Amino acid sequence: MEATHAIDHDHGHGHPTGLMRWVTTTNHKDIGTLYLWFSFIMLLTGGTLALLIRAELFQPGMQIMRPEFFNSLTTMHGLIMVFGAIMPAFVGFANWQVPMMIGAPDMAFPRMNNWSFWLLPVAASLLVGSFFVPGGASAGGWTMYAPLFLQGGISNDMTIFAVHILGISSIMGAINIVTTILNLRAPGMTLMKMPLFVWTWLITAYLLIAVMPVLAGAVTMLLTDRHFGTSFFNAAGGGDPVMFQHIFWFFGHPEVYIMILPAFGIISQIIPTFARKPLFGYASMVYATSSIAILSFIVWAHHMFTTGLPTAAQLFFMYATMLIAIPTGVKVFNWIATMWKGSMTFETPMLFAIAFVCLFTIGGFSGLVLAITPVDIQLQDTYYVVAHFHYVLVSGALYSIFAGVYFWLPKWTGNMYDEKLGKLHFWMSTIFFNILFFPMHFLGLAGMPRRIPDYALQFADWNMVATIGAFGFGLSQLILLVVVLKCIKGGVKAEGRAWEGADTLEWTHLPSPAPYHTFETPPTVK
Amino acid sequence: MTQEQRGQKASSWQAARAVFWSFFGVRKSSDYDQDAVRLTPGQVIAAGLVGAALFIATLVGIVYVVMH
Numbered sequence: 227m228e229a230t231h232a233i234d235h236d237h238g239h240g241h242p243t244g245l246m247r248w249v250t251t252t253n254h255k256d257i258g259t260l261y262l263w264f265s266f267i268m269l270l271t272g273g274t275l276a277l278l279i280r281a282e283l284f285q286p287g288m289q290i291m292r293p294e295f296f297n298s299l300t301t302m303h304g305l306i307m308v309f310g311a312i313m314p315a316f317v318g319f320a321n322w323q324v325p326m327m328i329g330a331p332d333m334a335f336p337r338m339n340n341w342s343f344w345l346l347p348v349a350a351s352l353l354v355g356s357f358f359v360p361g362g363a364s365a366g367g368w369t370m371y372a373p374l375f376l377q378g379g380i381s382n383d384m385t386i387f388a389v390h391i392l393g394i395s396s397i398m399g400a401i402n403i404v405t406t407i408l409n410l411r412a413p414g415m416t417l418m419k420m421p422l423f424v425w426t427w428l429i430t431a432y433l434l435i436a437v438m439p440v441l442a443g444a445v446t447m448l449l450t451d452r453h454f455g456t457s458f459f460n461a462a463g464g465g466d467p468v469m470f471q472h473i474f475w476f477f478g479h480p481e482v483y484i485m486i487l488p489a490f491g492i493i494s495q496i497i498p499t500f501a502r503k504p505l506f507g508y509a510s511m512v513y514a515t516s517s518i519a520i521l522s523f524i525v526w527a528h529h530m531f532t533t534g535l536p537t538a539a540q541l542f543f544m545y546a547t548m549l550i551a552i553p554t555g556v557k558v559f560n561w562i563a564t565m566w567k568g569s570m571t572f573e574t575p576m577l578f579a580i581a582f583v584c585l586f587t588i589g590g591f592s593g594l595v596l597a598i599t600p601v602d603i604q605l606q607d608t609y610y611v612v613a614h615f616h617y618v619l620v621s622g623a624l625y626s627i628f629a630g631v632y633f634w635l636p637k638w639t640g641n642m643y644d645e646k647l648g649k650l651h652f653w654m655s656t657i658f659f660n661i662l663f664f665p666m667h668f669l670g671l672a673g674m675p676r677r678i679p680d681y682a683l684q685f686a687d688w689n690m691v692a693t694i695g696a697f698g699f700g701l702s703q704l705i706l707l708v709v710v711l712k713c714i715k716g717g718v719k720a721e722g723r724a725w726e727g728a729d730t731l732e733w734t735h736l737p738s739p740a741p742y743h744t745f746e747t748p749p750t751v752k
Numbered sequence: 753m754t755q756e757q758r759g760q761k762a763s764s765w766q767a768a769r770a771v772f773w774s775f776f777g778v779r780k781s782s783d784y785d786q787d788a789v790r791l792t793p794g795q796v797i798a799a800g801l802v803g804a805a806l807f808i809a810t811l812v813g814i815v816y817v818v819m820h
C-alpha cells in the first residue's frame with residue numbers, strides 16, 4: 227500500500243504525454259520499451275533483406291537483382307541484425323528488468339540512458355539510408371574487411387559513422403548497467419544473490435566496455451586510410467590488410483559472447499521457473515560466465531585460419547577455442563539438471579527455452595567442428611559457417627529474446643498473452659528455422675561458398691528447401707507482432723506473480739503491470 | 753562455519769582455487785559459500801588475470817611440445 231501511495235503522489239507533477247513522453251523520457255521502463263520496439267523494427271528490416279537474399283538464391287542463375295545489390299544485402303543484413311536487432315533487444319531487457327530485479331528505482335544515469343537509446347535511430351537511418359546513395363549500400367561484408375572496404379563509395383563512410391554511433395550508444399549503455407548493478411542494489415541483495423540475468427548482464431557490460439573501443443579504433447583506421455592518407459591496412463603504402471582482421475576479431479569474438487551471455491541469463495531465469503526447481507549450480511553458472519568472458523579474448527584468430535597464420539598460432543587458437551567449449555558445456559549440463567525431475571509445464575517461454583538448449587547446442591558443436599584448423603581450412607567461407615552462426619544466433623540469441631518477451635509480457639502489460647498463438651509462433655518458427663538452416667550444413671560440406679548470388683547446379687535442391695524455410699520463418703514472426711499487440715490491448719489479467727514458479731523481485735514484490743515507478747523505497751532482501 | 757571464519761579474508765591460495773574452478777565452470781556449493789563471503793573483488797580480478805596468463809602459458813607450452 228505504501229508503494230501505491232508513492233506512485234499516486236508522483237503522478238502529481240506531470241510529465242510530457244504523447245510523442246514528447248518518448249522523446250524526453252528518462253524512465254527505465256519507457257526506455258526499455260523503446261529499445262525493444264526499435265529492435266523489433268530492425269528485426270523485420272534485416273529479415274526483409276534476408277528474404278531478398280533467399281529469393282535470389284531460390285534457383286541457380288541470376289533472377290531478380292544485380293550481384294552488387296546482393297552483396298549489399300548480405301552486408302546490411304549482418305550489420306542490422308547484430309547491431310540493430312540482437313544487441314538493442316538485450317539492452318531493452320536490461321532496462322526493464324535489471325532495476326526491478328535488484329530492487330532499484332531506475333537506472334543509475336537516466337538522462338544518459340535516454341541518449342543511449344536515441345542515438346540508435348540515427349545510426350539505423352545511416353545504415354538503411356545508405357541503400358539510396360550512389361553506388362548503393364556497403365557491400366564488403368558485415369566484417370568490413372580491408373582492403374575491399376577501403377574502396378567503394380560514400381556508403382562505406384556512412385557505415386563507419388553508423389558503427390561509431392552504435393559504439394558510443396553501447397558503451398554508455400554498458401556504463402549505465404554496470405553502475406546500476408554495483409551501486410543501486412536493494413539492501414540485502416548481495417552480488418551472489420543477484421538473479422542470473424543480472425549477473426550475465428554485468429559481465430556482458432564489461433565485455434562491451436572492453437571491446438567496443440577496439441571496433442571504433444578499427445573503423446577509424448579504415449576511415450583515415452580512406453580519406454586522410456594513412457596506410458594502416460593498405461599494402462601499397464606499407465600497411466597490412468590482415469591486421470584489420472586481427473583487430474576486428476579481437477572485437478568480434480567477444481562480441482559474439484556479448485550476444486549470447488544475456489541469452490544465457492534469460493534462459494537461466496525461465497528454466498527454473500517452469501521446472502519449479504532452483505537453478506542447478508547457480509554459483510557454477512556465475513563462474514562459468516566469467517570464465518567464458520575472459521577466455522573469449524584469446525580465441526579470435528579461429529576466424530583467420532586461412533590467412534596464413536604460423537603453425538604455432540594455428541595450434542594455439544585451435545586448442546584455446548576447443549577449451550572454451552567446456553564452460554559452455556557446463557551451462558548446458560546445468561540447465562538439463564535443473565529440468566531433471568522438475569514438475570515442468572510447457573508454456574511458450576519454456577518451449578523457446580528448451581528449444582534454445584537443444585538448438586544452441588547444435589550450433590556449439592558445429593563451432594567445435596570449425597575450431598579444428600584443418601577442417602576449417604575446408605569449411606571457411608562456406609555455408610557450413612553460415613549454418614553454425616545462425617544456430618547460435620537465431621536459435622540461441624533470438625530464441626532467448628522470444629522466450630524473454632513471452633515470459634515478461636505479463637509483467638510489462640498486466641495481461642497474459644494468447645497462449646495458443648504463442649505456441650503457434652513457437653512451432654512455426656522452430657519447424658521453419660530448421661528447414662531453413664539445417665540444409666546449410668549439407669551445402670557447406672559440399673563446398674558451396676557463402677556470400678555468392680549464384681551457384682553451381684548441384685546445390686540447387688537444398689537452396690530451394692532453405693528458401694521455403696526462410697519465407698516460412700519470416701512470416702511466422704508476424705504472429706509475434708499480433709501476440710504482442712493483442713497483449714498490450716487486453717486479455718486475461720495477469721497476477722503480480724504471473725508464473726507460479728517465479729521468485730525474483732519483480733514477481734514477488736510488484737503488481738502486474740509494474741507501476742511506472744517501482745522500488746522508490748528499496749525492498750529488503752533476506 | 754563459525755562467525756570468526758566468516759569474517760576472515762581469504763588467502764591468495766583460496767582465490768586461486770576459486771578461479772581455477774571457475775575456468776572449468778564448476779564449484780562445490782560449500783566452497784562457493786565460503787568464496788562468496790571471504791573473497792574480495794580485487795582478489796578475484798587479480799587471481800583471474802594470473803589464471804588467464806597461466807592458461808595462455810600452458811597452451812603455449814603445449815604448442816611448443818607438439819611442434820618440437
Ligand code: HEM
Pocket residue numbers: 369482483485486528529547548550551554589590591592593594596597598602605606607611614615618619622623
Ligand atoms: C562452442 C562455442 C563456439 C565455437 C567453438 C565457435 C567457433 C567458431 C569458429 C571456429 C568460427 C570461424 C568459422 C570460419 O569462418 O571458418 C566461428 C564463426 C562464427 N561464430 Fe562461432 N563458435 C562458438 C560459439 C558461437 C556463439 C555463441 C556465437 C554467437 C552468439 C557465434 C557466432 C559466430 C559468428 C557470427 C561466426 C561467423 C563470423 C563471420 O565470419 O561472419 N559462435 N565460430
Ligand SMILES: [Cu+2]
Pocket residue numbers: 478479482525526528529
Ligand atoms: Cu569466434
